[in-house]
Amino acid sequence: MDFNDTPEEAEFRAEARTFLEQHLEPKGAQPLRQRVSGEEFMKQAKKWQAEKAKAGYAKITWPKEMGGRGGTPMQQVIWGQEESKFDSPGGPFTIGLGMCIPTVIAFGSDEHKKRYVQKALTGEEIWCQLFSEPSAGSDVAGLKTRAVKDGDDWVINGQKVWTSGAHYSDYGILLVRTDPKAAKHKGLTMFIVDMKQQGVEARPIHQASGGREFNEVYFTDVRIPDSDRLGEVGQGWKVAIVTLMNERLAVGGSPGPDWSEIMDYAKQAGTMSDAAFRDNLADWYVAAQGYKLTKLRTQTALSKGQTPGPENSIGKIITANQLQDICNSAIEMQDHYGLMTGDEMPADGLFQQSFMWAPGLRIAGGTDEILKNIIAERVLGLPQDVRVDKDIPFDEMKSG
Amino acid sequence: MNFDFSDDQKFLGNEARKFLDGECTTQHVREVLNDDDKSHHEGVWQKVVEMGWLGTAIPEAHGGLGLGALELCVLAEEMGRALAPVPFASSVYFFAEGLMIAGSEAQKGAVLPGVASGDVIGCYAASEGPGNPDPAKLSVSFDGSKVSGTKVPVTDGDIATHAIVLAKEGSGASLVLVDLNGTGVSRKAVKTLEPTRSHAEITFDGAAGERLGPAGEGADLHGAIMNRAAIFLAFEQLGGATRCLEMATDYAKERYAFGRPIGGNQAIKHKLADMYVKNEVARSNCYYGAWAVSTDAAELPEAAAAARLAASEAYWYASKENIQTHGGMGFTWEVDCHLFYRRAKLLAVQAGAPKVWKEKLVRALELKNAA
Numbered sequence: 001m002d003f004n005d006t007p008e009e010a011e012f013r014a015e016a017r018t019f020l021e022q023h024l025e026p027k028g029a030q031p032l033r034q035r036v037s038g039e040e041f042m043k044q045a046k047k048w049q050a051e052k053a054k055a056g057y058a059k060i061t062w063p064k065e066m067g068g069r070g071g072t073p074m075q076q077v078i079w080g081q082e083e084s085k086f087d088s089p090g091g092p093f094t095i096g097l098g099m100c101i102p103t104v105i106a107f108g109s110d111e112h113k114k115r116y117v118q119k120a121l122t123g124e125e126i127w128c129q130l131f132s133e134p135s136a137g138s139d140v141a142g143l144k145t146r147a148v149k150d151g152d153d154w155v156i157n158g159q160k161v162w163t164s165g166a167h168y169s170d171y172g173i174l175l176v177r178t179d180p181k182a183a184k185h186k187g188l189t190m191f192i193v194d195m196k197q198q199g200v201e202a203r204p205i206h207q208a209s210g211g212r213e214f215n216e217v218y219f220t221d222v223r224i225p226d227s228d229r230l231g232e233v234g235q236g237w238k239v240a241i242v243t244l245m246n247e248r249l250a251v252g253g254s255p256g257p258d259w260s261e262i263m264d265y266a267k268q269a270g271t272m273s274d275a276a277f278r279d280n281l282a283d284w285y286v287a288a289q290g291y292k293l294t295k296l297r298t299q300t301a302l303s304k305g306q307t308p309g310p311e312n313s314i315g316k317i318i319t320a321n322q323l324q325d326i327c328n329s330a331i332e333m334q335d336h337y338g339l340m341t342g343d344e345m346p347a348d349g350l351f352q353q354s355f356m357w358a359p360g361l362r363i364a365g366g367t368d369e370i371l372k373n374i375i376a377e378r379v380l381g382l383p384q385d386v387r388v389d390k391d392i393p394f395d396e397m398k399s400g
Numbered sequence: 401m402n403f404d405f406s407d408d409q410k411f412l413g414n415e416a417r418k419f420l421d422g423e424c425t426t427q428h429v430r431e432v433l434n435d436d437d438k439s440h441h442e443g444v445w446q447k448v449v450e451m452g453w454l455g456t457a458i459p460e461a462h463g464g465l466g467l468g469a470l471e472l473c474v475l476a477e478e479m480g481r482a483l484a485p486v487p488f489a490s491s492v493y494f495f496a497e498g499l500m501i502a503g504s505e506a507q508k509g510a511v512l513p514g515v516a517s518g519d520v521i522g523c524y525a526a527s528e529g530p531g532n533p534d535p536a537k538l539s540v541s542f543d544g545s546k547v548s549g550t551k552v553p554v555t556d557g558d559i560a561t562h563a564i565v566l567a568k569e570g571s572g573a574s575l576v577l578v579d580l581n582g583t584g585v586s587r588k589a590v591k592t593l594e595p596t597r598s599h600a601e602i603t604f605d606g607a608a609g610e611r612l613g614p615a616g617e618g619a620d621l622h623g624a625i626m627n628r629a630a631i632f633l634a635f636e637q638l639g640g641a642t643r644c645l646e647m648a649t650d651y652a653k654e655r656y657a658f659g660r661p662i663g664g665n666q667a668i669k670h671k672l673a674d675m676y677v678k679n680e681v682a683r684s685n686c687y688y689g690a691w692a693v694s695t696d697a698a699e700l701p702e703a704a705a706a707a708r709l710a711a712s713e714a715y716w717y718a719s720k721e722n723i724q725t726h727g728g729m730g731f732t733w734e735v736d737c738h739l740f741y742r743r744a745k746l747l748a749v750q751a752g753a754p755k756v757w758k759e760k761l762v763r764a765l766e767l768k769n770a771a
Binding site for chain 2: 001002003004005009074260263264267272278279281282283285286287289290291292293294296297299300301302303304311314317318369371372373375376377379380381382383384385386
């Protein structure tokens with residue numbers, strides 16, 4: 001038992017680090033995104049992605065003929081670990097390369113692959129994923145955006161929501177209802193959609209946190225040629241499952257202040273001696289270590305060329321709830337003063353900022369409740385929930 | 401990255417599970433539970449002795465197998481899973497490991513071969529009534545050759561042949577090795593929540609003892625022994641908690657109410673998912689503890705505390721919610737749920753309750769943070 005790289009892994013890590021050092025700045029107080037305009041950020045992000053792709057780091061596990069490196073999942077993890085130490089502007093490409101393009105590869109035609117894969121890899125084109133709708137969140141198969149066949153085209157009308165990067169994306173994968181008479185999961189079809197065409201309108205969502213990082217996307221009489229369909233008509237749910245399975249292996253750190261930050265603050269504030277705080281601190285440490293070490297177990301399996309177990313599924317349940325608890329505790333520790341926001345507050349105001357972000361984190365990418373259902377059903381093998389809508393034609397289903 | 405047990409170690413664990421599945425069923429556990437005169441299961445104990453498990457981490461020079469702490473962790477998980485009603489933890493994690501930390505070569509040579517062969521059963525006598533024993537405020541005392549005072553409760557104190565006693569000496573504390581069959585030792589069994597592991601009150605009245613380690617260093621040695629024992633106990637807890645999740649999951653699939661398995665209800669699914677999360681947090685912290693104890697890492701204090709806390713929480717939650725998932729059946733004597741609930745409580749308090757370890761953990765983090 002040890003935490004060391006194998007000689008091959010160490011060699012790859014050194015290589016990756018050298019490349020990163022040549023191209024990026026180490027993580028500083030203020031990331032690039034906050035230092036430059038949105039336009040300039042995107043310019044630099046695309047440049048970085050192109051350099052990554054050229055050197056074979058854009059998709060490490062893909063075969064070389066597809067622009068990858070033919071590397072191992074462990075190398076992908078190592079790359080992620082090293083890249084996260086630098087101020088990398090890689091964010092805009094994550095969804096496209098992590099979810100959309102693998103779906104295009106799995107279900108698209110040769111023309112699709114030729115047309116889209118390379119340009120996504122080099123950052124020339126950015127992709128988004130259009131699944132969620134106002135009435136279809138956890139139950140995403142309940143979506144209502146319609147596609148109606150008209151000659152060789154499909155005509156799309158409806159609304160998507162929580163679409164990251166829709167406003168700067170060139171293409172998207174779009175899940176729509178093609179048959180409202182079929183049962184919920186059976187009337188869906190997946191398409192590639194050009195996001196720059198007329199009738200596609202992305203509007204930023206004003207989040208509860210005050211920020212505007214996500215979009216709603218409206219489709220009004222948008223035409224998609226049938227040749228841009230991914231998978232068979234009515235098989236969209238199967239295609240979507242493949243998309244969701246491709247969510248990249250979590251390698252990131254904590255999503256905000258953790259036990260060490262609140263401990264630093266408590267020391268400054270002179271509240272380390274508070275018995276209830278010490279008690280909470282111990283709990284946070286144990287859970288955070290638990291998840292951090294669980295990721296090392298997953299990496300061990302990858303390093304040995306094995307398929308990791310399901311243990312990594314505990315991650316977001318732990319981190320999102322803990323973030324909320326820690327921020328709440330830090331604010332209450334400051335009493336009335338803790339209500340104030342801004343950079344001049346303790347810890348640069350991060351506790352207050354993340355306090356408003358945490359509720360979203362508990363929902364995004366699977367709510368706590370859905371993640372627990374997934375653990376219960378897929379890991380423990382418990383029966384599925386009752387699905388009263390399972391065999392009912394979609395247009396006869398109750399909704400609200 | 402190699403944060404896992406080796407294939408050999410996993411093989412040892414699998415073999416131990418197969419063996420215990422046959423030789424140490426809950427029927428064996430119940431033979432001890434249902435008989436007030438039985439302190440442990442002699443048949444199971446003899447088989448554990450024959451397997452050589454007592455000497456797993458004892459050096460070959462002292463009659464052991466000369467394997468390491470990692471192998472002991474693997475066995476501990478299986479012993480915990482099987483609720484083994486034998487004095488394994490007392491004799492191995494506390495007594496033998498304690499001797500290896502504090503004892504002289506002569507003391508180790510004199511006693512460890514007996515532990516490995518099962519001729520010596522060791523116990524660890526620290527508690528003196530309510531509260532975690534404070535080495536600065538002990539009532540049991542040692543004058544350099546004789547021990548006086550009362551320790552209660554002492555796990556396996558009624559059947560042990562030897563004890564390590566935490567005693568006041570001068571203005572400090574020392575660890576003392578006492579032969580419990582000598583004069584000046586009287587013991588009586590005490591009843592506890594966990595009858596499948598026996599406990600005693602031991603009164604020393606000038607009993608002969610020899611110091612382990614230097615005089616007055618008992619507090620530090622005690623801390624070091626607890627850190628190591630905490631990790632082995634955490635593996636027993638992990639084994640028990642894992643078994644509880646299996647039991648609850650199996651039952652939730654088979655038990656029908658309102659026309660379908662109760663495991664189809666989210667109230668049950670989420671409860672069992674929470675159990676899974678806690679068990680995985682415990683497993684990962686236990687593995688880290690195993691690494692720390694096997695390498696004697698500088699991180700041992702926080703690793704031990706985190707393993708113990710995570711495993712105590714996981715076993716507490718799994719054992720109580722396993723009863724809850726079983727409903728009324730879970731509250732009967734005949735269904736095994738309460739055996740785990742009882743064992744979970746013993747393991748959570750026998751080397752210091754969670755509250756004590758939370759404080760140890762935060763102190764370790766403060767020290768690290770200050771460095």
